[in-house]
Amino acid sequence: MTIHDIQQILDARWIYGEELADREVHTACGSDMMSDVLAFVKDQSVLLTGLVNPQVVRTAEMMDMVCIVFVRGKTPDENITALARRGEIALLCTDERMFTACGKLYAAGLSGGVGERLS
Amino acid sequence: MGELVKLHYDVPGDDFTRAGEASSDVKKKLKTLGIDPGCIRKVAIAMYEGEINMVIHAHGGTADVEVTTAYIDIALADQGPGIPDVALAMTEGFSTAPEEVRNLGFGAGMGLPNMKKYTDDIRIETELGVGTTVYMRVNIA
Numbered sequence: 001m002t003i004h005d006i007q008q009i010l011d012a013r014w015i016y017g018e019e020l021a022d023r024e025v026h027t028a029c030g031s032d033m034m035s036d037v038l039a040f041v042k043d044q045s046v047l048l049t050g051l052v053n054p055q056v057v058r059t060a061e062m063m064d065m066v067c068i069v070f071v072r073g074k075t076p077d078e079n080i081t082a083l084a085r086r087g088e089i090a091l092l093c094t095d096e097r098m099f100t101a102c103g104k105l106y107a108a109g110l111s112g113g114v115g116e117r118l119s
Numbered sequence: 120m121g122e123l124v125k126l127h128y129d130v131p132g133d134d135f136t137r138a139g140e141a142s143s144d145v146k147k148k149l150k151t152l153g154i155d156p157g158c159i160r161k162v163a164i165a166m167y168e169g170e171i172n173m174v175i176h177a178h179g180g181t182a183d184v185e186v187t188t189a190y191i192d193i194a195l196a197d198q199g200p201g202i203p204d205v206a207l208a209m210t211e212g213f214s215t216a217p218e219e220v221r222n223l224g225f226g227a228g229m230g231l232p233n234m235k236k237y238t239d240d241i242r243i244e245t246e247l248g249v250g251t252t253v254y255m256r257v258n259i260a
């Protein structure tokens with residue numbers, strides 16, 4: 001699956017990174033708790049969250065993620081977008097709720113990848 | 120052991136939006152040094168959690184990183200309130216972070232446990248009313 005596929009499946013709006021649309025993604029996680037995201041590092045490439053602050057981008061950066069999807073219609077401000085641009089992390093916004101967004105991506109073949117901790 | 124580079128950062132306190140800048144810079148520098156990506160990720164996560172802790176609990180502090188051919192050492196020092204019970208603070212889920220920090224996605228009691236999990240060695244020196252220094256080492260595989 002690519003970031004473009006995620007955008008299509010979730011009918012999401014591009015905030016940043018349309019030029020990164022062809023990047024492959026294999027696993028994803030959905031959470032509003034960044035420390036939980038940081039606890040599992042099985043090469044998750046997409047983060048779905050309803051949280052909107054710069055630390056979401058920082059967390060994705062530390063985890064080498066390539067795409068963040070803001071759910072429930074949340075929209076990041078310019079500071080957050082600038083941070084994502086520097087890290088080349090694609091930003092998408094969808095009106096879907098977290099459960100539905102995760103479900104649609106899972107049904108389309110994107111796996112969770114959680115449960116395998118780097119230790 | 121051959122020393123490659125030493126890095127020093129001031130971590131500003133009470134500015135949650137800037138937390139993580141030092142970790143981000145270290146991550147970039149380790150990449151340019153050709154360090155193993157898995158090793159870089161461990162360092163980045165552990166240091167980032169530490170930075171967040173310093174901002175939340177201690178009004179910031181300093182971060183020092185030493186890279187050798189065998190390991191990466193990180194020292195995070197603050198002049199915050201100190202940790203009354205280190206063993207309790209290392210317990211997953213234990214947190215003294217205020218509600219507003221939880222609303223920002225942290226303060227779930229995973230910071231120190233994550234730092235321990237992703238490092239090969241962690242040592243905490245703390246004194247109430249004086250401050251805390253966390254020493255971490257990640258071995259280069």
